[in-house]
Amino acid sequence: MNEEDDGRPAFEAALGYEYFALQGLRSSSIAEAGTRASLYFTTLTGTVLALGFLAGNTDAVRWVAYASLPIVVLLGLLSFLRLVEISIEDVLALRGINKIRAHYGGLVPEAIEYFPPPGRAQAINVMVDTGSHRGRGRSGLTIASSVAVVNTLVCGASVAFAVADWGLPPLGGAAIGGAVAGVLCWLLLRYQDHRFRAAVGED
Numbered sequence: 001m002n003e004e005d006d007g008r009p010a011f012e013a014a015l016g017y018e019y020f021a022l023q024g025l026r027s028s029s030i031a032e033a034g035t036r037a038s039l040y041f042t043t044l045t046g047t048v049l050a051l052g053f054l055a056g057n058t059d060a061v062r063w064v065a066y067a068s069l070p071i072v073v074l075l076g077l078l079s080f081l082r083l084v085e086i087s088i089e090d091v092l093a094l095r096g097i098n099k100i101r102a103h104y105g106g107l108v109p110e111a112i113e114y115f116p117p118p119g120r121a122q123a124i125n126v127m128v129d130t131g132s133h134r135g136r137g138r139s140g141l142t143i144a145s146s147v148a149v150v151n152t153l154v155c156g157a158s159v160a161f162a163v164a165d166w167g168l169p170p171l172g173g174a175a176i177g178g179a180v181a182g183v184l185c186w187l188l189l190r191y192q193d194h195r196f197r198a199a200v201g202e203d
Contacts (some may be wrong), residue, residue: 001100009142015100015103015104018100019097019100020094021037022093022097022100023097025089025090025093026090026093026094026097027094029086029090030090030186031152031168032086033083033087034044034143035089035142036079036082036083036086037079037083037143037146037147039075039079040076040079040147041147041150043072043075044072044076044150044154047068047069047072050064050068050130051064051065051068054116062165063118065158065161066162069154069158069161070158072151072154073151073154073155073158076147076148076150076151076154076155077091077151079147079151080147080151080188080192081145082146083142083144083147084142084144084191084192084195084196085142085195086144087142087143087144087196088199088200091196091199091200092199092200095200101115102115126129136141140192140193142192144192145192146194148185148188148189152181152182152184152185152188153181155180155181155184156177156180156181156182156184157177157181158177158179158180159173159176159177159181160173160174160177160178161173161177163176163177
């Protein structure tokens with residue numbers, strides 16, 4: 001028995017440990033993504049409810065809005081940036097799992113039935129080849145994208161409120177707010193797509 005044969009059992013065992021470690025990493029990534037998204041949406045909901053109550057009872061609502069809405073937008077931006085990183089970590093872990101599955105699929109002839117290799121153009125969040133193929137812009141179907149869209153709408157609404165409060169007509173404020181939201185949303189989604197392409201490439 002040569003040294004290569006001696007190392008094979010240890011290598012197979014290490015692959016098994018790595019497989020479970022990558023599964024644990026994916027589970028923790030998904031849990032963190034849900035927690036961060038929930039934190040943002042809970043903060044946003046509480047802020048909107050507080051502004052709604054204040055609007056009917058006091059004139060101080062505008063100052064509370066000026067103080068709280070930028071904080072909500074900043075929290076949304078930070079949440080989006082971290083969610084993009086979490087999504088990339090999850091995809092990289094998935095790729096590692098698929099490499100191990102490919103190795104297992106080649107051990108014996110019948111193993112391919114139990115460890116089918118993923119297609120090169122499969123969706124980024126599909127473990128095995130199910131016919132769900134990647135397409136341009138599929139990286140936009142993430143929790144980070146949901147946070148980005150909602151946060152840009154909040155930012156646009158905040159700008160529209162501020163512009164109208166400074167004396168511009170409501171229609172003009174709405175137009176400016178809509179333009180800010182649209183541009184910001186486009187920038188964030190472009191950033192996410194760029195990060196995905198830089199980190200995981202294209203199939």
